[in-house]
Amino acid sequence: APVCQTWKPEFRIPVLDRPVASLFCYRHSFIQYHQANGNIDTQHWLTNYTEALAYLPRALQVGVLSPFPVHWTADASSPGGQLKRLSAGMEMMVFYVALVGLVFLLIRGISVAEMGLLAISLACIVFYVYTSPNIGAIYRYRWPFMLLLFILALAGWCRLFSGVGHQGGAQCKR
Numbered sequence: 512a513p514v515c516q517t518w519k520p521e522f523r524i525p526v527l528d529r530p531v532a533s534l535f536c537y538r539h540s541f542i543q544y545h546q547a548n549g550n551i552d553t554q555h556w557l558t559n560y561t562e563a564l565a566y567l568p569r570a571l572q573v574g575v576l577s578p579f580p581v582h583w584t585a586d587a588s589s590p591g592g593q594l595k596r597l598s599a600g601m602e603m604m605v606f607y608v609a610l611v612g613l614v615f616l617l618i619r620g621i622s623v624a625e626m627g628l629l630a631i632s633l634a635c636i637v638f639y640v641y642t643s644p645n646i647g648a649i650y651r652y653r654w655p656f657m658l659l660l661f662i663l664a665l666a667g668w669c670r671l672f673s674g675v676g677h678q679g680g681a682q683c684k685r
Contacts, residue, residue: 515539521559535563537642548588549646551577557641567637574636574653575610575660578603578646599650606657609664616667629663632656 515536520528535557542553551573557563583600587593616625639652 517556517558519558521561524560531560531563534642538644541642542644545645547645547647548586548592549582549648550644551646552644555644563641566641570637570640571633573646574640574649575633575657576603576607578650582646595647606661609661609668612664612667612669612671613660614667615671616663619667619670625663625666628659632659632663636660 515532517539518532518535520532524531539556542550542556552566552569555562555566555569557566578596578599580600580603583596583603585596587596613629621629633656635656636649636653639649643649643652
């Protein structure tokens with residue numbers, strides 16, 4: 512993708528300049544030309560590295576927890592969208608409960624492999640949030656990585672109920 516005029520980094524990182532500029536120019540183009548009810552954070556243009564880094568906590572929030580409850584019953588812009596929003600809301604309620612297990616996993620002891628899966632999942636989810644400020648697109652693109660988070664969260668619940676750390680995780684197979 513060509514570098515756009517809206518990406519104005521405050522310093523240069525030669526190996527990253529072109530790919531990062533392309534990524535954020537894609538985001539800028541999406542914000543500028545796609546007006547949809549599912550767009551989110553369109554006021555965050557992310558025009559330099561500092562803005563992009565400052566947006567990271569919000570990107571994690573949007574990536575892992577969206578669609579938020581306010582979106583579940585909001586007006587949809589496509590036919591059948593209302594039903595899709597409601598079903599996404601039900602799915603997210605289950606995921607919110609499961610996600611508590613991820614906290615248990617971190618508290619009870621997380622293995623290196625689990626930490627690697629967690630890092631890869633979050634990095635990929637955040638990538639999609641940075642490139643596409645649309646809840647529907649994020650919701651679809653992040654699916655494989657959310658499934659990994661769901662599995663890790665269930666491992667956390669399993670550890671909580673079995674009363675063991677990651678060394679005894681095999682006891683969760685009953």
